[in-house]
Amino acid sequence: MKYLRLVLANLGRHKLRTVLTILSVALALFLFASLRSVTTTLAATAQFGGARRLVALNATGLVFPLPLSYANRIKGMSGVTGVSWANWFGGRYGDGNTFFANFAVDPESYLAIYPEIVLPDSERKAFIQDRTGALIGKRLISRYGWKLGQNVTLQGTIFPGAWTFTIRGVYTPTDPAIGDDVLIFHHDYFDERIGRAGIAGWYIVEIDDASKAPMIAKSIDDMFRNSSSPTKTGTEREFQASFATMWGNVSFLMSTIGLAVVFAILLVTANAMMMSARERTGEIAVLKTIGFSDRLLFALTMVEAGALALIGAALGLGAAKILYPAINFNGAGFLPGFKVATSTLVIGALVALGLMLASGLVPAIRAARLPVVQALRKVE
């Protein structure tokens, strides 16, 4: 510990250089953490889904509806404990520049099947009772400054016209993958206004035992195989995962960029550290003359490099960890529950350690091996 002051003095000699080096390490790790979090958040969303929930879609594709009459037939199957359905609405609010998801659901069964959607009992009741009521995620409240009981008008894109709903409740999702920027409203009202079409976009089926999922999914599909609208049923997790794969190569691009970032800053930082070590050749020779051992000088140089890398890493990773929740970031709705995972912090710390080795090793070995006489000759 007695050498701490020496290390600090060395770091403090070129204050600007030290600060810039630490900051560039911090920026690199901040970017690294951000980019990696995009990938981990997408992966986490794909993992969402109660093991006991299945999703049934029209086998022809997800834009095709299913008859509403399937609800009762699915409900009657053994192992099925609950059925709910929903329909994508895709309405636009305001000038249409900001978008949020909105769909029609069967309120009672939907809320029962999704315990992750949490709201006060009074609001739950009010929403279920009002046919033109809407339930919204808490992010929408802060984004648009809406209030409970207020009327909100959406412009239908698939189902034309102006649709006005009354906000009856605000929910907080316990699972971030549910999304807190969603508006849901009564399927009854939807059905009535488009003229009793009797269609459901997708069914959510709750079953009593997760291990029976493949079997029940298959029997649902078998039941409707020869009808005009065959179904494709899978677990909710598979359904979510299929959305994640729609990004295609984007995740891969993100990680490639993350690597490039880290590597670029690593080069720059290593360079700065090596140069500062080179300037000190004379000094190191003096230290050796007064009895500092080779091993000690090696350690001191490594500690100095490590201090730069670790302080930078702590700043960068800490900033990412604190900043994103603070601004409630969700990637414009594309990345619900954006979170810097612990694994990202650990990998970030390892990167910093790698940086310490890469940038400290060459100067440290040089310091340890420095021949005193030759080095002193250069000192004026």
Place this chain on the structure above:
Amino acid sequence: MIPIVYNVRSVAQRPVSTALTALGVGLVVAVFIGMLALANGFRAALAKTGSEKNALVLRKGADSELSSGLGRDVASIIAADPHVATGADGRPLVSPEVYVLIPLAKSFDSTQIANVVVRGVSDQAWTVRSNVAITEGQKPTSGRAEICVGTRLTKRFPHTGVGQTLRFGGRDWSVVCHFKAAGSAFESEIWGENEQFMPVFRGEVFQSISFRLKDPGAFDEAQRSLQADKRMTVDVHRESKFYAQQSQLLSNILNFLAVMITGIMAVGAVFGAINTMYAAISSRAPEIGVLMTLGFKPWTVLVSFLAESAFIALIGGILGCLFALPLNNIVTSTTNWSSFSEIAFSFRVTPLLLLVGVLFALVMGVIGGFFPALRAARLQVVQALR
């Protein structure tokens, strides 16, 4: 002025340090060009989809072909409209189209499902969409379950070769041709006859109607007269503008990411450049003293060191361009969230983008070199020479 050779030789004196700094800048530039090339390629694919000469009719309020729906009555009203051009055979150049998405599993990984556009077109569509050209096989025959597959799909999805059979919508379809469309989004679509697709998918309804304008300059007038027609409620878009708009959401995201990521990276690289230049200057203080003793003015020293820093950055910029160039024409795919369909497109590294990349590097170099150069210019001769 201090000759530039002095700087070039100084840079060559410390090859490792120069290489590391230049490589750092180069990586930043490469990421910058790469990300913009991605956004560029995506935008270009959609911009090329629509034609200036065509108009696209959707139901009023629909923001994509997917959310639109038009009856046969609308199709016949438009076919009879005087603003529509007529083909060589005297028939109006109109294509009422069925537009749906179907899930297809990819060849390399069947768990990856993509939503592929299936477009049912009229016989006229092959003329209306003038950028479409058949590369292999024959156009689907009217009345048969035959399809033509865009060339971008053929490598990524199984059963899409000419002569093979693709199953979707509960029916088998024989693939009779492949088509290309100048790299546009059409190349990621499957085309067939609209009358064949109607009963299979959404029944007696079209999603969009494309037609060739008799006079492309008179679009506004055509738009006004069709939208005012009391018999239907439609929006009329210029086709080129409509498809360009469909790219906006994703290309905005990509551009934002490019600027954010490279912005932060650039700051890091500039910090690195500052460190390098400060170190270079403090170790060369006696040299600077000599230069000044020889009579070079402080501002020429400033310019000289700025030039040196810019030179290192220039090497980096060129390296970055070299790293980014192989990306050109690499095909990638993602979902276009505006239309919810998967589209394949290629990175487009344009000369302009390379130039911007090099300029970006130079800016980093000049910013990074400015304060160290200023210090060099302010050195006291006596002190520096000591």
